[in-house]
Amino acid sequence: MDEHAQASDPGINAVPIRCFDQARAKAARWEDSAHKSRPGYLYGLPILVKDLTAVKGLPFTLGSRIYKDNIAATNDPLVDVLEDSGAIVLGKTNTPEFGAGANTFNDVFGKTCNPWDTNLTSGGSSGGSAAALAAGQVWLATGTDLGGSLRIPASFCGVVGLRPSVGRVPQNFYGEASSVGELGVHSVSGPLARNVPDLALFLDAMAHHHPSDPLSRQPPEVSFSEAIQPGKWPLPSRVAWSPNLGIAPVDPEVATICEQAAGWFASMGAELVHDCPELHDAVDIFQVLRAAVMAADPAGGAHMRDPGRSLLKPELIWQYEKGFSQTPEEVARAKHAHKHYVQRVLDFMTRFDLLCCPCVMVAPFDVDIRWIQEVQGTKFSNYVDWLMMTYAFSLVDVPAISVPCGMTTDGCPVGLQIVGRPQHDAALLAAAAAFEKAHPFAGMVPIQPNEGT
Numbered sequence: 144m145d146e147h148a149q150a151s152d153p154g155i156n157a158v159p160i161r162c163f164d165q166a167r168a169k170a171a172r173w174e175d176s177a178h179k180s181r182p183g184y185l186y187g188l189p190i191l192v193k194d195l196t197a198v199k200g201l202p203f204t205l206g207s208r209i210y211k212d213n214i215a216a217t218n219d220p221l222v223d224v225l226e227d228s229g230a231i232v233l234g235k236t237n238t239p240e241f242g243a244g245a246n247t248f249n250d251v252f253g254k255t256c257n258p259w260d261t262n263l264t265s266g267g268s269s270g271g272s273a274a275a276l277a278a279g280q281v282w283l284a285t286g287t288d289l290g291g292s293l294r295i296p297a298s299f300c301g302v303v304g305l306r307p308s309v310g311r312v313p314q315n316f317y318g319e320a321s322s323v324g325e326l327g328v329h330s331v332s333g334p335l336a337r338n339v340p341d342l343a344l345f346l347d348a349m350a351h352h353h354p355s356d357p358l359s360r361q362p363p364e365v366s367f368s369e370a371i372q373p374g375k376w377p378l379p380s381r382v383a384w385s386p387n388l389g390i391a392p393v394d395p396e397v398a399t400i401c402e403q404a405a406g407w408f409a410s411m412g413a414e415l416v417h418d419c420p421e422l423h424d425a426v427d428i429f430q431v432l433r434a435a436v437m438a439a440d441p442a443g444g445a446h447m448r449d450p451g452r453s454l455l456k457p458e459l460i461w462q463y464e465k466g467f468s469q470t471p472e473e474v475a476r477a478k479h480a481h482k483h484y485v486q487r488v489l490d491f492m493t494r495f496d497l498l499c500c501p502c503v504m505v506a507p508f509d510v511d512i513r514w515i516q517e518v519q520g521t522k523f524s525n526y527v528d529w530l531m532m533t534y535a536f537s538l539v540d541v542p543a544i545s546v547p548c549g550m551t552t553d554g555c556p557v558g559l560q561i562v563g564r565p566q567h568d569a570a571l572l573a574a575a576a577a578f579e580k581a582h583p584f585a586g587m588v589p590i591q592p593n594e595g596t
Contacts, residue, residue, distance in 0.1 A: 148233070148280040154261050154592035157274040158191060159252035160202050160235035169231050182366035183347025185229040190345075191284040193272050194235045195242050196332065197315065198222050201232075206240040206249035208454040209446065220313040220353035221285065221332050228348035233281060236271030240456050242287060244526050245295045245503075246514060247271055250456070256510050257300060259555060260595035263507040266296030272335050273300035279589025282337065283345045287314075289330040290433070291502075291533025294545040297335055298502040298558025301588050303342045303575070304335045305544045306537070308566050310360050312346075313353035326432045326439070326474075327481045328538055338585040339546065339576040343367040346568070367572055373580075376573035379496035382408045385419035386501065390426065391531050392519035393504040397557055404548035404559045405499040407578060419498065420491035424480055425535040426528060431469060431477035432538075433527065438466030458513070458526045481538060488539045492564045497574055502545040502560035504532055506553070532560065542568045546575050547584035556584075 145163045152158055166189060173187045197203050197215035199222075204210045222232065237247050237255045247270025248254035255270045257263040258278040265274040269286030273296035276284055286293040288306040297304025314332040334349060336342035346367045352359045363370075370376055384405040386398040409415035437443055445451055447463050455463075492498070504518050514526040523529045536543045545558035561578075563571030579585050 151278045151280060151592055154594065155256045155258055155265070155274045155278055156253055157236055157255050157265070157271040157278065158234040158280060159237050160194060162201055162232065162234055165200070166231050166233050173231065181228070182362065182368060183228055183344055183350070185348050187229055187231055188283065189233040189281055190225065190230045191234055191236050191272055191275055191281050192222060192232055193269050193284070193286050194238050195268070195287050196221060196285060198232050198235060201235060204251050205242070206238045206251060208250050209451050211251045219315045220355045220359070221349060224313055224351045224353055225348055228351070230348060236269070236275055236284060238271060239268045240459060242268040242289070242292060243459055243462060244268060244514060245291065245530055246510065246512070247296070248510070254510050256592070257507050258590050258592040259301065259507070260593055262510060262595040263555065264299060264510045264512075266299035266503070266507070268292040269304070269335060270296045273297055273302050273304065276300065276302045276335055276337055277588045277590060278592055282341055284335045285332060286335050287330055287332050288537065289328065290429070290527065290530045290537055293333050293335060294502050294533050294543060294558070294560060295530065297545040299507040299556065301547045301556030301584065302335055302337050303339055303544065303546055305333050305342055305346065305572070306331060306542060307333045307346065308542050308568050309540045310358040311568060312349045313351065313356040313359035315355065326435050327478055328429070328432050328436065329540065337588050339371060339572060339579045340368070343371050343572050343576070346572075363569065365569065367569055370569035371573045371576035373577070376570055378411055378577060379408060379413050379574055381495050382413045382415050383418045383495045383498040384415055384500070385417065385498070388419050388422050388500055388532060388535055390422050390535070391504050392521040393501050394506065394518065396551055397501050397504065397506055400549035400551070400557045401499070401501040401559050404578070407581060408497070408499070416495070419500070420488045422484070422535050424484060425538065426531055428477050428481050428484055429534045429538055430527060431473060432481065434462060434466035434469055435474045436466070437462050438469070461525060485539050488541070489565065492541065496564065496570070498562040500560050501532055502558035504529060506551045506555040506557060536562050541565050542571050544571055544575050546579055547587070548582070549584070
């Protein structure tokens, strides 16, 4: 496996931090632990961990020159849980600086390219994990998601990425994350995999309580691997479909591919309704609360003072400045609007089992374009706005998954975002597994990185 990783990675730069010797040593002395009877036990399976998550003894850069020499002194709670579940960390995957943005590049390790075409982006901010999976370097990799960072790279790389319900996966509340929940939005850690059964297994390995994370829960009574078995969970009876959530310009080819995919649920007997919640204020709410999160980060002030400021990418400087310039009244208005927003979405989901929509408004684009500035005549003034298809649901505690659903005429993967009811992660995974089984896309990875044209 390390030979394949070393052969495939130069073309995509997905795993800049490797610990093959350390992994071999752990594997040599690995034995079944006291936890081996629990669901999701991985029996020494190698995994990759995103470089926003601490692994003791390995570099912990967060994709920033500020932390390029930082070595993690302890494990993130998620890594503790995964190692207890029999996982062996093989390396750490690339991320944008501080996970900010949906194109994976930074000044420490460079850019991560898409295995389907190495001229294109792998998405972000878990782009290194998604690219490594698509290239066949591992079966399982971790990611994080505030604005869509598990789902967007999954869509771009033709793999599966789940934003689980808050508390389903333990994590460490370092830096800005310590204030995320207080402001009504949550960053979560979660799984990426090549297919839904692998992802369900990985979620079983992750879904355990850790004493360092008070939001983390005990595992469900029925494992996720069991829940996705045919007949274990009924197929959805009522599914909403929206090509744009009423707020987003979406590339017509992407919308058509996703609409055809959503139609499968109707072919299986579900009532498919063209509808979505009222999300008109999603952009304003997310932008204010996201900036407030950055401003509340205890390290934010230090980052914005030289020499830290001179090492930050311009998008982060803009984000910090927006957060510091917002008034308490602006943040309070956004929090008030957010409460009504959440209630509208939750009320909508009482009428539907699932909501389907495109995961991203565009297909993978040139890796050297920092962020999308225009789609279908709509211009974006910052690096966050164009991610609205995913962060619209990050504002609400509902699980959401991206599953491969088609290819563009240029040969790029497209992901269908499927949103579930609050806390219904198992039902969401069961529906995604049934969809995947009826389509050929899971069998299209791994692929050898393609240099494109």
